[in-house]
Amino acid sequence: MKTYILKRLLLMIPTLVGITMVVYFIVRLAPGDPIEAMIRNQSGNIDPKAMKESADKIRERLGLFEYHYLRDRLFGPEKSWTQKPKGAWFWIVDSTDKVASAAVGYVQWFSRLCVGNFGESLKFRTSGGSRNPLLLILERIPVTATLNIISEIIIFIVAIPVGFAAARYQGKWFDRASSFVLLAFWSIPSILAATVLIGYLGVGSGGLHWFPIGSLHSFGYEKFTWMQYLGDLFWHATLPVVCLTYGGLAYLAKMGRASLLENLRADYVRTARAKGLSEERVVYHHALRNSLLPMITTMVLAIPGLIGGSVIVERIFSIQGTGNLLVEASMAYDLALIMTETLLYGVLTLVFLLIGDILYAWADPRVRYE
Amino acid sequence: MSSLVPTTDAVAAARSRSYGAIVWRQLRRRPSAMISLGIIVLMALVAVIAPFIAGETPIRWVEKGEASWPVFRYLENLEYAGMLAFVLALLLPVTVRLVRGRAERAAASPLGRAVLIHAAICVAVTAALFVARTPERRYGFFLERASEAESAWFPLIPTPRHPGYESLAHRDESPTWQHPLGTDRLGQDIVLRILYGARTAMTIGFVAVGIGASIGVALGSISGYFGRRVDLLLMRLAEIVMFIPQIVLIIIILAVMPSWVPPLWAVVFVIGVTGWTGYYRYMRAELLRIRGEDYMTAARALGIPTWRLLFRHAVPNGMAPILVAATFGIAGAVFLEASLAFLNLVQTPSWGELLNDGRQHMSTWWAWGSAGAAIFITVLVYNLLGEAVRDAIDPKLKI
Numbered sequence: 075m076k077t078y079i080l081k082r083l084l085l086m087i088p089t090l091v092g093i094t095m096v097v098y099f100i101v102r103l104a105p106g107d108p109i110e111a112m113i114r115n116q117s118g119n120i121d122p123k124a125m126k127e128s129a130d131k132i133r134e135r136l137g138l139f140e141y142h143y144l145r146d147r148l149f150g151p152e153k154s155w156t157q158k159p160k161g162a163w164f165w166i167v168d169s170t171d172k173v174a175s176a177a178v179g180y181v182q183w184f185s186r187l188c189v190g191n192f193g194e195s196l197k198f199r200t201s202g203g204s205r206n207p208l209l210l211i212l213e214r215i216p217v218t219a220t221l222n223i224i225s226e227i228i229i230f231i232v233a234i235p236v237g238f239a240a241a242r243y244q245g246k247w248f249d250r251a252s253s254f255v256l257l258a259f260w261s262i263p264s265i266l267a268a269t270v271l272i273g274y275l276g277v278g279s280g281g282l283h284w285f286p287i288g289s290l291h292s293f294g295y296e297k298f299t300w301m302q303y304l305g306d307l308f309w310h311a312t313l314p315v316v317c318l319t320y321g322g323l324a325y326l327a328k329m330g331r332a333s334l335l336e337n338l339r340a341d342y343v344r345t346a347r348a349k350g351l352s353e354e355r356v357v358y359h360h361a362l363r364n365s366l367l368p369m370i371t372t373m374v375l376a377i378p379g380l381i382g383g384s385v386i387v388e389r390i391f392s393i394q395g396t397g398n399l400l401v402e403a404s405m406a407y408d409l410a411l412i413m414t415e416t417l418l419y420g421v422l423t424l425v426f427l428l429i430g431d432i433l434y435a436w437a438d439p440r441v442r443y444e
Numbered sequence: 445m446s447s448l449v450p451t452t453d454a455v456a457a458a459r460s461r462s463y464g465a466i467v468w469r470q471l472r473r474r475p476s477a478m479i480s481l482g483i484i485v486l487m488a489l490v491a492v493i494a495p496f497i498a499g500e501t502p503i504r505w506v507e508k509g510e511a512s513w514p515v516f517r518y519l520e521n522l523e524y525a526g527m528l529a530f531v532l533a534l535l536l537p538v539t540v541r542l543v544r545g546r547a548e549r550a551a552a553s554p555l556g557r558a559v560l561i562h563a564a565i566c567v568a569v570t571a572a573l574f575v576a577r578t579p580e581r582r583y584g585f586f587l588e589r590a591s592e593a594e595s596a597w598f599p600l601i602p603t604p605r606h607p608g609y610e611s612l613a614h615r616d617e618s619p620t621w622q623h624p625l626g627t628d629r630l631g632q633d634i635v636l637r638i639l640y641g642a643r644t645a646m647t648i649g650f651v652a653v654g655i656g657a658s659i660g661v662a663l664g665s666i667s668g669y670f671g672r673r674v675d676l677l678l679m680r681l682a683e684i685v686m687f688i689p690q691i692v693l694i695i696i697i698l699a700v701m702p703s704w705v706p707p708l709w710a711v712v713f714v715i716g717v718t719g720w721t722g723y724y725r726y727m728r729a730e731l732l733r734i735r736g737e738d739y740m741t742a743a744r745a746l747g748i749p750t751w752r753l754l755f756r757h758a759v760p761n762g763m764a765p766i767l768v769a770a771t772f773g774i775a776g777a778v779f780l781e782a783s784l785a786f787l788n789l790v791q792t793p794s795w796g797e798l799l800n801d802g803r804q805h806m807s808t809w810w811a812w813g814s815a816g817a818a819i820f821i822t823v824l825v826y827n828l829l830g831e832a833v834r835d836a837i838d839p840k841l842k843i
């Protein structure tokens with residue numbers, strides 16, 4: 075088992091390098107430029123020459139020519155770089171300077187990362203100085219995590235009894251009604267649900283104005299008592315949580331139903347019945363425990379989604395969470411921020427995949443990893 | 445002795461029940477599956493013939509005493525390809541019946557053969573179209589000339605620029621007989637926007653999932669069959685692709701694409717190229733199982749070349765989970781595209797865009813309501829069909 079975990083941990087490294095490399099190259103090789111995106115944001119489309127001049131000025135002020143210096147230090151000065159190297163393996167690098175600087179930039183980003191430097195976010199630069207992308211993400215994690223933890227708890231509490239009851243009374247009215255409702259829930263797009271909820275219960279024109287959107291706290295929430303704080307939080311979180319919940323709920327409940335049905339048909343259940351155990355004991359003690367297994371794994375695998383899983387809902391309700399941050403970052407070509415978030419998400423997902431596998435082996439002694 | 449040798453009738457009976465036929469018979473028994481399939485065919489039909497129902501290009505006109513059909517000159521090559529694909533898909537049962545005898549003598553799946561033949565026809569005709577024909581696609585060209593023509597038949601549903609249609613007088617109208625689903629803020633008929641949204645949804649659904657499933661099947665079968673180092677390498681590749689944030693990719697790629705590439709194709713490309721990992725994992729798992737089966741050992745002992753072993757014997761036997769996953773995948777892709785358009789990240793004529801427009805003015809319930817209903821019905825229908833196919837193939841499939 076220990077060797078297995080070690081092997082898996084080691085295999086994570088090439089995967090993470092691969093993910094970051096792909097994302098880095100795509101962002102860097104896109105014709106857009108963070109500085110130009112910023113200028114266009116402020117003063118609209120201006121003519122290319124003026125754009126280049128002002129972009130260069132800003133770049134110089136921000137010290138963004140660094141990677142050119144590093145490239146010179148690594149591969150020699152500019153002149154030799156533009157000449158085609160003879161028989162060199164990096165002939166592609168030679169053909170366009172952009173690829174070259176991206177490659178050098180990646181090496182630089184990676185080496186900085188190794189000493190714990192995540193770069194600087196350009197989009198969220200303040201007048202006082204640059205912002206650390208890791209801090210930016212950490213600042214927003216509580217919002218996204220709150221939303222997702224609440225909705226996962228609700229999903230778990232509601233879906234399991236519903237799914238199991240449907241399986242227990244297969245073909246009866248509860249099974250039929252619940253499978254109909256669950257299928258509908260599974261197919262309602264969250265954008266439609268959000269539109270209706272915001273429009274009628276939220277702040278839409280002609281709506282009832284029952285629920286606020288756009289944040290998870292009221293103004294001045296720092297002075298609330300904890301009861302007020304919680305009430306305020308739940309009030310703000312109601313609509314987004316509903317949108318995040320129903321789809322996963324339907325999925326997990328269907329899975330629970332299928333899982334219990336499969337176990338009820340298994341041989342060991344027949345054995346238990348043949349022993350003369352009461353129906354209650356057979357179902358709740360034997361079958362139910364076994365059918366909880368795959369559901370727990372599913373929930374563990376859903377945890378990384380706490381960080382990146384709710385982009386659409388966050389965007390619709392304009393909640394300042396990590397998903398929204400990622401969209402803003404990619405629209406502004408904010409390389410450091412995109413990379414940090416990708417890396418964080420990749421690490422979390424890989425770690426929880428591993429935890430899920432280990433938990434599965436721990437809960438089910440038949441599963442063995444070499 | 446004679447009782448041990450099967451009679452020709454028995455052989456014929458066993459033959460006529462091929463795997464595909466058994467699954468189809470199971471599927472036929474489920475009303476939900478049949479209704480879903482009917483709705484899908486109807487939607488595809490509507491998407492394919494949309495320019496004849498709604499639009500601003502005259503279907504037929506009489507110009508200087510000569511009658512002609514301008515809409516056929518206006519249609520793009522890919523639109524013709526879509527129509528052809530639709531007709532060929534409907535004709536699939538006929539081809540299956542035609543090739544059955546030959547295919548069974550060659551021990552191949554008749555359905556697989558028919559699909560390959562139709563795909564080849566579709567690709568060949570599309571290629572020929574691109575070589576032979578350039579559509580007259582200048583903006584408003586036909587509309588301008590239509591005013592000078594002696595007579596012109598227009599599609600039933602007009603656009604706001606249509607002559608004689610006072611679009612501004614028809615803004616935000618609730619449903620009437622003239623506009624069964626009402627109009628939007630520009631006086632456009634909602635039916636028109638729903639029809640053109642259906643085209644987007646169908647393209648995304650079929651093309652993106654087709655690309656994804658093809659890549660997944662190809663890599664998954666190689667990975668599962670050869671194992672070892674190839675498997676390890678491809679598994680890492682799949683992990684990398686799985687964890688690349690799709691939204692970043694779509695935003696950046698849309699910015700990269702030159703302006704002549706419609707944003708729709710950029711989205712199709714991204715969803716296709718990043719969405720293959722699920723199919724890859726199913727195919728890999730199937731191949732790991734199939735690799736050890738007796739018929740594979742027998743085929744290997746016969747000295748059949750590896751590629752033939754792989755794509756003729758192993759892959760067709762592992763297609764069941766792919767089929768189910770692809771059906772659910774279409775629902776997912778349609779939903780993703782609608783969400784992207786809803787969030788204004790992609791500019792395509794889409795149901796998501798219509799829903800977002802309607803959201804700004806909740807009182808125009810017909811606008812957001814019909815867009816929402818269209819997305820909901822599409823996703824529901826594919827989910828229902830996916831469940832039915834899974835139950836028909838094997839209720840224990842874990843997808």
